[in-house]
Amino acid sequence: MQYQRPFSVTWRLAYLVASAGAILSTRAFWWPGNHVISYDGATYSGPNTEVSLRAIRDWRIPFLNEFIFGTVPHLGNHAVAVLYPPRLVTLIFGSSFGHGLIVVGHVVLLGLGMVALAKRLGVSPLGGAVSGAIVVLVGSTQTKTVQFEQIQPIAWLPVLLLALHACVTESRRWRPVGVLAIVATATLLSGHPQLILEVVIVAAAFTCGLALKYRTGVVRLVVAAVLAGAMALPQLLATVNAQRTASLDEGRSFDDLGNGMYVLQVRKAAQALFGTVTGGDPAAFSGAFEAIGWFGVVALMIGLFGVGSSISNPRSRWWGLSLGTVMLLGVVWSLGPRTPLFTVAYRILPGFDLGRVSVRWLAIVGILLSLFVGVGIDSAKRLQGRPARRALLAVIAVGLIAIGFGPITAGSRPVGLIWLVTALGVLIAVTVVNPRHVRQVLGALVVIELAVLSVSAIPNRITMGSAVGASPSPAIGELMSMATDGGYVVALTPDAGPHDELVRGLRPNSNTWFGLRSLDGYDGGVQVTQAWTEMLSAFSATPAFDLPLRNSISAPVPTEQLARFGVRWMVLSGDRAPTEWVPDWYGPIAADDSYTVWENPYWLGDSVAWFATQPSYAEAANTLRTDYQQVSATAFADVELSCIAQCAPQKAEFSRLTAEHIVITADVDKPALISALVQALEGWTATVDGQPSEIVEVDGLYLGVKVPEGTHIIEFRYQPAWWWPSVIVALAGLVISISLISRRQLAS
Secondary structure, three states: OOOOOOOOOHHHHHHHHHHHHHHHHOOOHOOOOOOEEHHHHHHHHHHHHHHHHHHHHHHOOOOOOOOOOEEEEEOHHHOOOOOOOOHHHHHHHHHHHHHHHHHHHHHHHHHHHHHHHHHHHOHHHOHHHHHHHHHOOOHHHHHOOOHHHHHHHHHHHHHHHHHHHHHHHHHOHHHHHHHHHHHHHHHHOOOHHHHHHHHHHHHHHHHHHHHHHHOHHHHHHHHHHHHHHHHHHHHHHHHHHHHEEOOOOOOOOOOHHHOOOOOOOOOOOHHHHHOOOOOOOOHHOOOOHHHOOOOOOOHHHHHHHHHHHHHHHOOOOOHHHHHHHHHHHHHHOOOOOOOOOHHHHHHHHHOOOOOOOHHHHHHHHHHHHHHHHHHHOOOHHHHOOHHHHHHHHHHHHOOOOOHOOOOOOOOOOHHHHHHHHHHHHHHHHHHHOOOOOHHHHHHHHHHHHHHHHHHOOOHHHEOOOOOOOOOOHHHHHHHHHHHHHHHEEEEEOOOOOOOOHHHHHOOOOOHHOOOOOOOOOOOOOOOHHHHHHHHHHHHHOOOOOOHHHHOOOOOOOOOOHHOOOOOEEEEOOOOOOHHHHHOOEEEEEEEEOOOEEOOOOOOOOEEEEOOOOOOOOOOHHHHHHHHHHOOOOOEOOOOOOOOOOOOOEEEOOOEEOOOOEEEEEEEEEOOOEEEEEEEEEOOEEEEEEEEEOOOOOEOOOEEEEEOOOOEEEEEEEEEEOHHHHHHHHHHHHHHHHHHHHOOOOOOO
């Protein structure tokens, strides 16, 4: 049922409606003086963007993040999307406003892509306009806009499906192959791996439907996949390389995936899916921040009818079945490990078990539902038949029973009453409205409901008048000037509160805003390395491996152990008594109304010369915690060094030219092991006085090299061997893809 009409005024209007809806729904991001500041934006996305910007402005690839966890992979953290071209917008506008523009652009892409996909699949201009408008208004999309590393992948989904369809159906043209390759590459590079995986699963289901319908295009799809893999190869290799050292190198357990904050809660399922116009906190109403689906009563009713209509029509059955199935599975998977369907996916779908937040599937559900709403609008006249009206009435009755007497709640009587009135409004519309106008009326109803719901969207609730990280507190400002001499910072400050206060209090990762390096950090992915989690045992017998370092520190802090791993500065909030937490530290060396800063008296430097070693073994961190005095002058490393007199470790001159280039000057009177307090990741190379030298892991975490007595210049450089070969492959893939797009026609 594909329209073969030229690009008409009606379709122009559909694109205009989608664009206007996207721009208006993201007004919080582009309105002059507004800064949308989310928790992730303040403590994750924003700091990571700052790392990227600093490197790119210096004309270098940001392989590493030197500000958290004692230096960890940055390019290999796929969610950061270093190689995703639209991120370069932040070079011009800064990370705060630049993020806003990136969000606006991707929401526009999502709306326009939905209209184009609807047109290609045979939906009418009215249905396409409604689909394009509501896909940018649903609560799941609005929620993802404040997590811009997540809105980026899902914005490409309609365009990816469109490109897949063109690649298969235009059998005598190779131009769509090049387009599909570039769209697929953009999707792979775009951001959060869990959302990319979800998009890939939808695309795979859609492709299966295409194969059943057309049984052609396999070669073209394979070529496009190979080209996309080639163009994304530098990022893919970086991701795989980082995953090899990550603490989370296996899938998450059912207990982790069943966390109530990460799933669609059955009791609040109706609240999360329908939404409310009565006010209040959307996250609390829905059960969790990421559970905000808010698809609206009208959209769900029409969308489910659209699923049935598409499946009943032979011309759309192939994609109705595939996308409808994924949409319904998305709702089931959002519930977490409660159902056999989740268990099956957990066991057989590669990567499915790595996605920590199951309820993120609602973002995919919202996009697919929007498409089916357009189909439902097109088939609205069928709703006016007596069987369809009876089915609607039955659905309303079942909903009343489930919410009134079952495990699902409405949150309050007014909310439930509004849902009921809205549902009855749909029933009345299909009963009394003239058949010639029922499509327009239903389209207006669904857009109006979602527009009203979007007023309460999260972005409109978390705006500030200034960019986060623009002004440190006085104590942190003094620390910035002192920390130029080196040393890591750890902050024992609040974990909750206004986002700008979390940043000033150096909530892990927020230290990046102020150029302060830390042994601590916050991440749920590859930046938490196995070596770093093992190091936590030096500070606690029962460390919290999945939480920041400070969650494994109790009063009084383990001063000498912290110094051993490079912690020079401690920031305390006003509610922590220094005499209890840092009784033997110097200070306060800086203070204001909120924070005090203290200096570790045992800190030696960012580089240390050791004159005695003992073999590295698995219990090194525990030994450092329980028998520190016994090994205080001994490094754990797989080199042999013994010392009889004057064996105390000493400071070496340390210079960090970039995150990937370190220079150390050491003057030692006996053979020594020179350590740099930087994580010993694969990809580092070392030279001593210009000659290659073997890297030795020190204390299970840090870089080191053995040197003879004398004065030596040690250089550590980080550049993976695979980088330049993968770049050459990527450029070749890009050239081929552009060549395919520029060619007019080739024989199949």
